[in-house]
Amino acid sequence: MGTHVIKMPDIGEGIAEVELAQWHVKVGDLVVEDQVLADVMTDKAMVDIPSPVHGKVLSLGGQPGEVMAVGSILISIEVEGAGNLKASDHLVKEPAPIKEAAPAVAAPKVEAAPVLESKPAAACRPAPQAPVARDADERPLASPAVRKHALDLGIQLRLVQGSGPAGRILHEDLDAYLAQGTQNARSGSAPSGYAQRHDEEQIPVIGMRRKIAQRMQEATQRAAHFSYVEEIDVTAVEELRAHLNEKHGATRGKLTLLPFLVRALVVALRDFPQINARYDDEAQVITRHGAVHVGVATQSDVGLMVPVVRHAEARSLWDSAAEIARLATAARTGKAARDELSGSTITLTSLGALGGIVSTPVLNLPEVAIVGVNKIVERPMVIKGQIVVRKMMNLSSSFDHRVVDGMDAALFIQAIRGLLEQPASLFVE
Structure with missing residues (x-):
């Protein structure tokens, strides 16, 4: 078995470097001749880089978004025969070794001490409730203080389940409503249309x-x-x-x-x-x-x-x-x-x-x-x-x-x- 090194090709028009936009293979993949290995971005267009050989991917020469010089090593492929690896081509970027995770060690079992105190106040609060469906013009029962609290929290009272007399909404009900939104976010369930969201997504500007x-x-x-x-x-x-x-x-x-x-x-x-x-x-x-x-x-x-x-x-x-x-x-x-x-x-x-x-x-x-x-x-x-x-x-x-x-x-x-x-x-x- 040998190694075939594919270098960043000269795409022409005096281009000295290009951006690696996307890999279509990963280390360990088997590839065939003419299979597209990667996309690179010039100043004008996206260009496919095909494989000239059959073989197994040994290493990748860069990460998406990296600007690479023409002639630098793009990918190394294990092939039948001698391959084309030269002494000057040994600077292939090898992927960082993957460290094996240390075996989990079970924590010593600790016997729980007997509970001597009464339940904390939070334990007496109503269980988290799902949003309630009320008509848009329906005015739920709530004190002025609760209404102001809900306004400060950005909560629409018509969506909150009341646990007080005749369904009156209490401060604890607002806390339960917020807790339900947090629980949904942690569990991955779909949030309601009025639930707070704190998710973020970072998208690299590449290619x-x-x-x-x-x-x-x-x-x-x-x-x-x-x-x-x-x-x-x-x-x-x-x-x-x-x-x-x-x-x-x-x-x-x-x-x-x-x-x-x-x-x-x-x-x-x-x-x-x-x-x-x-x-x-x-x-x-x-x-x-x-x-x-x-x-x-x-x-x-x-x-x-x-x-x-x-x-x-x-x-x-x-x-x-x-x-x-x-x-x-x-x-x-x-x-x-x-x-x-x-x-x-x-x-x-x-x-x-x-x-x-x-x-x-x-x-x-x-x-x-x-x-x-x-x-x-x-x-x-x-x-x-x-x-x-x-x-x-x-x-x-x-x-x-x-x-x-x-x-x-x-x-x-x-x-x-x-x-x-x-x-x-x-x-x-």
């Missing part, structure tokens, strides 16, 4: 969550954010979308609003090239792009990811729709490649039906603009002196004021508004 936190903090610290919100009547474009889905949905696929928004971005950016740009603030260089690579913010189980629809300017509605769906699935399942998560020139973010009325999206640096989509709602609007029901939606967008002037941002969003309110103009060349 994708740490990268998101770092990028959001960097964006807000480095860019001069300003937001602009505009209301758009999307009745006409929604009617067009419904018509196209009815006519071509079975053969070409269903369209959401996103492909129309992508098309509106493409057309509007022709007149606003300063917005389809990336700003290198260290080199003090603005790069304006002819190609429109649209980042589409996508929520996944590991956090927010931004897959990129490349060359949106050359895509039809259905082509954009298919690419958005493909990338969203890849991002949510962790299958998006690194080059699919980088290189965007402008970002589109939407919470769909949960989009709210207004939002203030954070820039996806080094881009200088992000367009946020809020939910569609029906509202009464005045059109030509008549009150009519229209489908309305807000665009809440943010810009980097170091690069984009306020007037240009407003005109850009107004251009998108005009295109969506007259959707035929989306396709007029």
Whole structure:
């Protein structure tokens, strides 16, 4: 038997170190070739590290959340044959030895002394009671002092079982109610809706969550954010979308609003090239792009990811729709490649039906603009002196004021508004 050492691979793009995000194996596991051993996080994407061999895991080279240099030992696997262990590879981090617990020693049995005193007052208190179900407007019997005591403790009297005459609630009943909540917490039983809770949970900020936190903090610290919100009547474009889905949905696929928004971005950016740009603030260089690579913010189980629809300017509605769906699935399942998560020139973010009325999206640096989509709602609007029901939606967008002037941002969003309110103009060349 030999040892095969797997080192942190060179993932490319000049990356010198990566974060170990998650192990998929543990010491003692049997692994097969191509089985994913660990996930590592670069500045742009999560990367799977597969096993090149069959064997048994001997040791792990790091803990989740640890930043490891490219070339450092990631994992050691026992294999048939000589393996690839070299003299320079002996610095594998061995797991700390597990100390065996000392055998329990029975405490000497002590005979209880006879009880000579009377029972303490606490023993005479009522036994803990489960919460009582009373109507919301029912006023239980209790003295003013008990009511004040309950208020100070944050207890609703209608939930307390009274042990006094005619069910009157006493101070002891409040103590019993609190004791019941404590007992539930210790036993692991589900607390009532009004019971006090003292549980805590600490969650390490590692992997994708740490990268998101770092990028959001960097964006807000480095860019001069300003937001602009505009209301758009999307009745006409929604009617067009419904018509196209009815006519071509079975053969070409269903369209959401996103492909129309992508098309509106493409057309509007022709007149606003300063917005389809990336700003290198260290080199003090603005790069304006002819190609429109649209980042589409996508929520996944590991956090927010931004897959990129490349060359949106050359895509039809259905082509954009298919690419958005493909990338969203890849991002949510962790299958998006690194080059699919980088290189965007402008970002589109939407919470769909949960989009709210207004939002203030954070820039996806080094881009200088992000367009946020809020939910569609029906509202009464005045059109030509008549009150009519229209489908309305807000665009809440943010810009980097170091690069984009306020007037240009407003005109850009107004251009998108005009295109969506007259959707035929989306396709007029």
